[in-house]
Structure formats: C-alpha cells, structure tokens
Amino acid sequence: VYLIEDCAHQHGTTINGKRVGAFGDIGSFSFQQSKVLTAGEGGAITTSNRELAEKLDALRNCGRRPVRIISEPAGEDMRSDGFYGEEGNFIHSGNYRMTEFQAVMLSCQLSRLDAQLRQRDANAIYLNSRLREIDGISPMRRELGVELQSYFNFVFRYNQNAFKGLPVQQFRAALSAELGCEVEPCYEPLNNCQLYRPLTKNRYKLSAEYLDQINPARFALPVCENAYQKESVAFHHSILLAEKGDLDDIVKAIVKIKAHVAEIRW
C-alpha cells in the first residue's frame, strides 16, 4: 500500500525534525490561490522513489519519458529539466505543466516562506493562549512532535452552551461583522463533500462491487458532521501575519459577543 500525503495545507510543517511531504511515498502540495505558497493555481509532488518520480514526471508532461531521471545515477537530483526522449512511448497522459512564470513567482515566495511560517506559528500559539482563557472556546490541540505548524486556516472550536445557546452560524456572522473579515466553518464531511462524487465518474468501466466500495453513502462521519454544523470557526491564514494588536482584536470581539449575546437575534 502506497502512502500519499495530502500536504495541500501544510507547506513547511515539521514533525520530529522531518518536513511533511517526506513521510509517505508521495507528498502533494497545492499552489492554488488561497494557499500559503501560491502561483494562482498549480502544485508540486515530492517523492524519493525514482520509479515513481519518472512516472509522475511523465504524467505531468504529456506522457513523455523524462531523460534526466533515467540517465542520472541514483541519488542525484531527480528533476527532468524539461528534457524528454522517446516521445509518446511511455505512458498516456495530458499536459499538466506549470508555466515558468508561475515558477518564478513561487521561487520569490520560497525566500520568504521560513520567516512567514515562524511568524504565523508564533502568532497562532499566542492567539490560542488568549482564546483558551474564554469559556466556550477551545483551541486546536497541537500534535506531539510538531516543531513548526503551518496553517491554511486558523481554527478553533465553539461551544454554544457557553454563549447562551447562540448557534455557531450566528456567532461566525457576528464575529465577521465585528472584525470585517470572513469567518467560515471547516470543510464539510467527506461523505457529503461537493467535490467527492466518485459515482459520477461513469467514463470508467467500474464493476458494481468496486462502485459499492467507493460509495460515500457507505459510511457516517458524526464527529466531522458535528464540527461542521455546530463547532468550527475558521479564519484564513493571512490573519496570522497580523500585528499582535490585531490578534487581540479577535479576542476582544469574542468577549464582546459573549457580553451582548442576549441582544443578538436568531
């Protein structure tokens, strides 16, 4: 079984001295416009496996066999430099190449990434320490071994019982109005996700047994459902590059909502 890490939100996270994308057989990073490294769209894949690197490079480049990967001795840089040989004889694919223009934008951001990661992580630790003081707000737990945490969203859990029953939807709306920025729920559970509709892929001839095994209706995700419907409060990562005073404003806004919760209609 191959392990593929979805690192779309985790550029730079370091666990026990190792960066995400280096744990599995393949790591996949997104450069879509909302991510911490962005070229508008696009992404990158990491692997230490030469055979996979060759196939992935070919899949990216119309199925062409990369020259450099197969000619360099093992352990050398596995990028193909865009050279290819024996056109069309390797694997069937399409054109998934990023442009050089996107690569230039990303290279510039790489030089700032480490400093931004450290700033976001320090700010998140500070904000969590302040939010922990408010009854009804629970910060995310930091996993053991995490030395540097990257953030796509900054998220905390909300308990409506501590806010006189104010539903999380109204809490998010009030917080958004106080702060003038978007406050969102976490992603919807996978078995009800707009983007995960495997049974609609009828261009492949899949057996009934296989379709049963990938049917999202076959499992329930009550914990995710509860987080999505009742508890999650999420900010875009850009707030974590703010000044400390701006982070304090988030805490003040929550305290204000709590103090005036009886005046909010829902």
Ligand SMILES: Cc1ncc(COP(=O)(O)O)c(C=O)c1O
């Ligand atoms: C968790 C997760 N994985 C993968 C992706 C896919 O990334 P992309 O939009 O670059 O295909 C996203 C996109 O938002 C994501 O949130």
